[in-house]
Amino acid sequence: MSEDSWALSVDNQEASTPAMQMDFSKKVDRMRGLRKPPTDLNSNIWLEKDESEDWRGDTDKVNLAEQSLLNKIIRRSLVRNRNQVEVLQRDPTSPLYSVKTFEELRLKPELLNGVYSMGFNRPSRIQENALPMMLAQPPQNLIAQSQSGTGKTAAFSLAVLSHVNPANKWTQCLCIAPTYELALQIGQVIEQMGKFCPDVKLSYAIRGNRMQRGVKVQEQIVIGTPGTVLDWCTKLKAIDPKKITMFVLDEADVMIGTQGHRDQSIRIHRQLSQDCQMLLFSATFEDSVWSFAEQVVPDPNIIRLKREEETLDTIKQFYVLCKDKEDKFVALCNLYGSLTVAQAMIFCRTRKMAAWLSAHLSVEGHQVALLSGEMTVEQRATVIERFREGKEKVLVTTNVCSRGIDVEQVSLVVNFDMPVDMDGNADNETYLHRIGRTGRFGRRGFAVNMVDSKHSMDIIHQIEMHFNRRITILDTNNLEEMDEKLG
Incomplete structure (x- = not known):
């Protein structure tokens, strides 16, 4: 014209x-x-x-x-997401399991009580497919696309709490998030869901939470930002990366858009054992996110949302x-x-x-x-x-x-x-x-x-x-x- x-x-x-x-x-x-x-x-x-x-x-x-944090603050309950999920299994010959109730997961009673106390009556769509994979034995790696408000944080929180052995007083599950505020939000979900599990402890590897060199972290779960987590693993030797058996990387699309976080996350990942279970979550799956995910999650199952x-x-x-x-x-x-x-x-x-x-x-x-x-x-x-x-x-x-x-x-x-x-x-x-x-x-x-x-x-x-x-x-x-x- x-x-x-x-x-x-x-x-x-x-x-x-x-x-x-x-x-x-x-x-x-x-x-x-x-x-x-x-x-x-x-x-x-x-x-x-x-x-x-x-x-x-x-x-x-x-x-x-900031957008992710805002969504976490304003979403006090699950949104009704009409998106269908697409599941790509690492082993296509393996049967595809999904669940319609939390009882089907055979959770510990104290964890089931924690789930219901948070107001979850039945699994959300992402939880239906992701939880069986995250809780499977032997452990399976997962890359999942999920928007805020779909129960993604609750899903991996449940996996983390199911995974730890309370008798072992060292860090077994490590979760990293791109910002201090997002790490606190994740920690609040884990603390609330795990309130009936008094022997499971949580520590925050975030700015202002100082650790002395050589003093080992005894909490089974550590949540933090990449820079502080890297310091705790390398400089302070507060965490033994080889003893970590579950690694969660949340908000991957935000992470790689933040200066330095991508490289810090990869450095943390390289210190983990090869049999450590890897879970990566992202709201979007652009090419840069896929490239990053492929570097840190070998042989993954993949759950992604069909186009909206x-x-x-x-x-x-x-x-x-x-x-x-x-x-x-x-x-x-x-x-x-x-x-x-x-x-x-x-x-x-x-x-x-x-x-x-x-x-x-x-x-x-x-x-x-x-x-x-x-x-x-x-x-x-x-x-x-x-x-x-x-x-x-x-x-x-x-x-x-x-x-x-x-x-x-x-x-x-x-x-x-x-x-x-x-x-x-x-x-x-x-x-x-x-x-x-x-x-x-x-x-x-x-x-x-x-x-x-x-x-x-x-x-x-x-x-x-x-x-x-x-x-x-x-x-x-x-x-x-x-x-x-x-x-």
Whole structure:
């Protein structure tokens, strides 16, 4: 599409009917009045037109470790995951076992009590397949893909607690995580699940927990970050790596994205005995994660999620042609007025744009929450909890909220800015995660993309090609069309 035909298509869309044109003109006039910021808006938020960000702008970067920690904090119970799992066994001739109850695992009574005390009534989908492999004798190695909230941490915690011999006062199970906070989260799960196992002890190899050189760790389970764990094994000789019989590497995708952690993890792995059981978990399985996993987990069983694209079946996808951010705002107001929206999530590329949009939505009388990367994890968790409880109906956010937040009442997702990668191409994975916040649990949802340039139209075409699905144009100034398409 040429620039001329782009402008023509926008103009044609706006000139639907005289009545619509008149109503649109009034709204545009009102929006043009916003060229001078209203008195109740912070003038620092206002962007003059020549300051508007394009796709090369200062995007709000996602910190994977913070995102994982946020998901662990806000998910107090298992999410209902519709994904099917794909199991690739190390020995294809071996029978494939899965379990539907925890009793089938023949756990020690004190461990079964710990599982039930945590509110687990039956295994989640990942647990059904992973637990028999993790508890098998002789031990089997495992690489598993599992998102936060699917019971993955509880699964390997159960395996760790089942594995240790309380009579042996040395480290037998070693678990590493990419950050101090994530290590503490894992430890809390193990402590809670093992509360009926008083003879099983846990130690944290994290910053601030100092060990004296030559003093051996007597706790059977050690959880820590790669740098501190490596020090405990090599410099301080507090752990004998050859006595470790189970090694768990959690959040592998976060781990390899953190400076130095990949090499430290490999150095720890090289000190372990060849018959040590290896368990590796990752939310994503990109090529870099696979390469890393192959280095540390020999002859693995593999459990991975099938592609999540079936979630698109319950989501109607549209795009709206706009001229600028004010035009987008008008379209958003029209859209919100035409839909019966329980709750909505609106994604912006930058913190500045998110702040501008949330301020203007508030002026329009919407209950708006703002979520962006400068907030602490705890502050973000509080905002998300308020949104879940329905205290705000609209959540304006950057990419920090694109993954893993399940709110059943979300019926509308708006890409105020289209998601792009560093090269300006469509970020298909982020798009999927964004619009996947609606249409959840079998409910119908709507995803609306704001298109304000030839470049963002190209992004729409790339997304259509990638997912092999058509995204329909929507005229938000034509009430009859919106009723027909959104009905």
